[in-house]
Amino acid sequence: MTYDPDNIFARILRGEIPCHKVYEDETTLAFMDVMPQVDGHTLVIPKAPSRNLLDADPAVLGPLMANVQKIARAARQAFGAEGVLVKQFNEPAAGQTVFHLHIHVLPRKTGEDIRPHAGKMADHGLLAQHAGMIRAALES
Known part of the structure; x- marks a missing residue:
């Protein structure tokens, strides 16, 4: 299987689609998942x-x-959070739906439910706020 240069994450990297950026360096981009399973769900x-x-x-x-x-x-x-769930999927049989390598980072609290990762997009104002919170923590 080949890499599709028109996948949504490639388009985000090219600036064709906006994102709520958390972190960027020469090798990596981290941004908020638009359908977060928990508050703070970030993609790297x-x-x-x-x-x-x-x-x-x-x-x-x-x-x-x-x-x-x-x-x-x-x-x-x-x-x-009390912990962090890190997950990554490879190929459709494993649950991958966007075919650009990505790692999900989900801050977790005991007893907190994980929401489904499909359907409704989160409020962009809230995502911007969450991105700002993580950026502030990176700077501290």
Whole structure:
């Protein structure tokens, strides 16, 4: 299977579609999921084109995971979470729906339900606020 350069995350990377940016460096972009399963649900993607973990250049994975850790720590702090769920899907049989490597970071609190990841998009004002909270935690 080949990488589709017109997938939504590639389009976000090119600036064709807006996002609520949390973090960016030369290798990685992190932004709010528009259908968050919990408050603070963030996506971390490499800038290098990769369909998923199975075809990613190993040189991309080190910086990507370092940034996943950075975002996870900041999201945990920003949302007063007790833990962080990190998940990643590879190919349709495993639940992947956007075919650009991406890692979900979900700050978690005991007893908090995880919402479905489909259907209704979150309020953009709320997503902007949540992105700001994580950015503030990154700066502290």
